[in-house]
Amino acid sequence: MKLNDGSNRVALIGIIVQNPDSAELVNSLLHLNRQYIVGRMGIPYREKEMSIISIALDAPEDVVSALAGKLGMISGVSSKTVYPKTA
Numbered sequence: 001m002k003l004n005d006g007s008n009r010v011a012l013i014g015i016i017v018q019n020p021d022s023a024e025l026v027n028s029l030l031h032l033n034r035q036y037i038v039g040r041m042g043i044p045y046r047e048k049e050m051s052i053i054s055i056a057l058d059a060p061e062d063v064v065s066a067l068a069g070k071l072g073m074i075s076g077v078s079s080k081t082v083y084p085k086t087a
Contacts, residue, residue, distance in 0.1 A: 011081055
């Protein structure tokens with residue numbers, strides 16, 4: 001359930017998938033968190049045999065951290081999270 005009480009943060013998770021066998025698990029994790037995903041862009045970089053995925057989220061910080069951590073634990077997957085500067 002998406003929270004709208006002001007505890008959500010906007011975040012961007014950059015994902016690089018170097019192991020094609022891991023793509024299904026990445027997509028499964030993203031599907032489980034679909035209620036927080038604002039947008040998604042995927043680029044298959046065939047020349048380098050990898051996929052580059054960008055996920056924009058509006059979610060509680062613990063959800064973002066948990067998702068990024070789970071993505072980073074998948075074999076052949078790297079992820080990095082960026083938050084906007086706070087005012």
